[in-house]
Amino acid sequence: MQVKALNCQNSGGIAAVIVNNEAGLFSGTLGTPNNTNIPTVGVAFEDRSQVINAFSIRVKVGDGYMSGTSMATPAVAGIAALVWSNHSDCSGQEIRSALKSSALDGGTAGKDVYFGYGIVQAKAADDYLIANPCGGDGGGDPGTTDLNITGYKVRGVQHVDLVWSGISGSSVDIYRNGTVVTSVSNNGEYTDNIGVKGGGSYTYKVCEAGTNQCTSEQSVVF
Template identity: 35%
Template structure:
């Protein structure tokens, strides 16, 4: 028993000593040794075969290697990034950027007439039949659903677009709310492609009349005619008048024959006919586009400058013209039909003209007609904002003029109107051109005090030297404005 007791004491003492050593050791380890250096994700490009060993020699960790590019995705201490970039075997060291899923882009025209407000209330024009009489529609475009159609152009067998114009028009009316691309005024409307114009954008009146005839026979509620000519035609006039009498709402582009002074009577046919709504074009400041035709037949105005929409070939494009203004009105008509099932075409027409935002001379005039079409009031729920034609002024400042690499720059953008009053809810786009020539961007919105604040952390890959910051502010009803400042990074 004595030896057993001895070993028992030994083990106990040994355990005590071991614990003591561990505790002492723990108290002697510097706290900084427990914290690993901060590492940032970078993409490292090589002039030849990627060198994993080189990256690791600089304290880097490999995330990905690739077959298709001579590069490595790594985690690297910030302090080592510049040193690695200086190695002759390295082509570049770029901070690993972040991309985001792209949702529907709200084109400014759809936003200006507040169609998105109506959509948010549950009205997207679902099922309302809209005939697009044009060059056809891209039948395979991922942002469009074409419910049917027909072609009346010689040498074609389907109403597929071979020009792009018709697809652009169709997108403004009803580009889908599908989380990609753009969104139209009435994204759930039933689009019908009625091809009456050829690949050059021209068409015979006889083909157009055939298209109108098809629209009546196939129950279209509203048709879009973004085309025109300078001469009256008895058959076309009769077709439009009879289609209107049959209950179809006809909407046409007023034409692009206007002049900067807004003088003269130059509205195109068929927009000149009393059975057709003639649509003029406005810009982001609610001013008539200089090309927009004028005259007593102008009935409504709608956005028609720099309009982003779908395009043939599955793409997107920006275009200007009364052709682009016309589908905004057609889309609103679809929303009105959906909200008011018992409305006739005359009722829908009156709903849009009587609630339009009056622009220009009070009352109906030769530039804007009754004014800018406004979706919430036309469908019967909302109030028109007063027309605005103000201008914005922008200032952009940084909290310091010079920074040490790794510091954060605070950028303040202030937006006021022409009277110096703060402008809230203005969109602000920021471009930061770094010393290395890269452009970093950010977007924000001003608060009620007219300011938007951004933060930018300086990084080694962006380089030392002068940085330029440009802020651009915009808001519907105002002329956009920009301002620039600069700072240095040492």
């Protein structure tokens, strides 16, 4: 019984309910010395259904199909952690940019409301970062800047996501086709809602506000 309770404790459990797998009273003890420090109770085989039904949480063991952002979020977070563990010199923004750039496109070409940036791919993201090393928070040339842009349409209207790194200062100027379209906080990302349907070509750069410290220019074509 102590072994089972200790396994529960070491797995993060805050209490253990041990159900006998044979008919009759449960007579196990934690023994001496007792190396556990969580509450532990034993339940007779005949009482297990009542105990399980009293729990407010149901656990179903087995495989099944699930969808939606509630499932996508932990999956992508786990892959991001895996990729980051291999590229610890990268910043969070750089890891996110790598996941976006290497995602397998799904549905409508480019970012869309159903697949987002696509299906995340751990190996492809790792390969992307090997080919495009990070400056990151943990090393590299502090003067290095980087800009990644992704164009997509929502109901036919053009949008462009910008993700940048390496720019100092609290705010930045967003340039589109050589003209400042807005100044925003330097949080590493911005979505330009162009508000135009059809085709078009746009060139972007991001600069520290009021200076010529800028990323390289990147272009997108619709």
